Amino acid sequence: MKKSYEPPGHKRQIVESLVTGGQCSARAACRHFELHRSTFSYQAKEPDAWLAKLKAALRRLSNLH
Numbered sequence: 001m002k003k004s005y006e007p008p009g010h011k012r013q014i015v016e017s018l019v020t021g022g023q024c025s026a027r028a029a030c031r032h033f034e035l036h037r038s039t040f041s042y043q044a045k046e047p048d049a050w051l052a053k054l055k056a057a058l059r060r061l062s063n064l065h
Helices: 008-020 026-032 036-039 049-064
Strands: none
Touching: 008 026, 008 036, 026 036
16 A cells, blocks of 8 residues: 655644643654654754845845846
């Protein structure tokens, strides 16, 4: 039987709802949905101002050519 593809972000939301609802542990939910626990606990970082300025400058330069 072919597995259906479920994006990690969607799996993460499902696991989060199960864990916060107290229905199971994070470890058990991650194992069930085949999601690495490091992916589940990852916190995205906000881009700093320097990186935002650099990206804007690169976009301006690329639009010139």
